[in-house]
Amino acid sequence: MQNNFLQWTTIIVIVFIIMACARSIDLNPKKNLIFDVPEGWPQPVYNFSKNPLTASKIALGRMIFYDPILSRDSTISCASCHLSYTAFTHTDHDLSHGIEDRIGTRNSLTLTNLAWSPSFMWDGAVNHLDMQSLAPISHSTEMDFDIELVINRLNSNFKYQTAFTEAWGSELITGERFLKSISQFVLTLVTSNSKYDQIMRSEAGVEFTEKEQKGYEQFKAKCSSCHVEPLFTDYSYQNNGLAVDSTLNDSGRMLITKNSIDSLKFKVPSLRNIEFSYPYMHDGRFRRLKFVMKHYSKGIVEHDNLAKQLRGKINLSSDERVELIAFLKTLTDKEFLFNKSFTYPKSHH
């Protein structure tokens, strides 16, 4: 009984102190930022309460993102394969490449709207955004390094000691703080201001052209069951009828689930900024959107587990393909692609 009384007294006193301090917290430049969910979008899946955004942590994450210190020979950074001007993917390369020109087996994905993504990688190998960067750091054809050694490097680097102190309140650099900082930066890569978005928000003076409108109708009829609006993906894994590339023999999602039903399935990617994120597909086999159109209308291979929506032909006349591409280009968000707060952080160098 006495024990209980003391506990309550302590709590009340502490609450009183917190209230007294509340005003000064408000003025703190390191205060938690609110993650803006665009109008009409679903709630994000990322749990911000476990990693509240702050300006200094986002800045630290950005500094890490652009730093080749993460790779074994300090030659490549995250940004080597994820460039801001191309929706954070690597154009003109079908497969990603790492240190010493080593070539991987898959095309880099775009890094956009990651707060909504329940899993990562083309095959869903990574189950949480925080853990994503561990994969390229350790992969032999990417950074070919080791998280423990990365942390050692950062711990002996004055620039990072300062930045971690600024962001996390002490110069202790741990795997957890490192990973959460990267998450903070990439979480800010939200693209939601394309022409399509402006039209959906009924903004004055923005309208689809006739061609785009027809393309949108085609899209809703033939594509949107997997590329679900407004994120333009349902985050599922599908076999979309690509012929197997015998030089790669990539069985996709099956590598993770070890279940043959997942053979040749890959994540449905978002179509946002697709105009700038070529080449297309998990192995970057299509260099232009017209080849993607050709695949879906003529090139589907009838694998046993082909996505049911692709069974029976998707008929697209040549006019319809042109209209569909016109619509897809309305998903380009120039404000996102040229956002200065996402580019190389000059102030740190």
Place this chain on the structure above:
Amino acid sequence: MQMLQKLIFLITLLIIVYSNIKAQNTQQIQISFRPVYLDRTLTIDLESDIKLDSTDVVIDLFRCYISNLEFVNKKNRVFYEKDSYHLLDAEKLETLSFSLEVKKEILYDSIRFMIGIDSLTSISGAMGGDLDPTKGMFWTWNTGYIFFKLEGESPICETHKNRFVYHLGGYDGLYAAQQWVTLPVTNNNDINIMIDLDDYMQKIDLIVQPNLMRSGKSAFKYSQYASSIFKIIK
């Protein structure tokens, strides 16, 4: 300012009184793990270069996650440790024992814990402390903790540098490899648990499967072996 000083004094006083009362009602229970190999406490020797005889089997790395530790009395849970995640590492003695603060009146007849990390924690992003992914117990190419890691060398292994490597894990699906271990204990302030690596080495086959580094059916089977080697030292 004076007001603030008074407050700080008051709080300090409260904390002291509170912790005194708490200390009187609780007891410290020490849990110690002892990896045993060749009938002796396993010591990891990375310095000396020993020439191995043809049948020698040397273990030079042993790490394992113990989590969700609880005390049970007549099949009812009577105590559980909060944020219960412990990485045991044979190379670091300080990781092999820890203490729990348990109310004095609690009676228990067994201790229960998981070998491995529960699936909820496995999907919850970056963690600190023993769960920090820099501890060498995390699969980077397919998210998940390695639950049990045992490596060594033997001339009987026809592998690169005669190494054998067992990394057991897999947090969900058909072959989720977490294993619960329940061991009978009496109300005692010291609980000593042997990890009988001789037993493990007898159950596995170094020639047929010297390497196992991914989740699946084999990892599941080997995890079951691993769960049977935890034994109370009386």
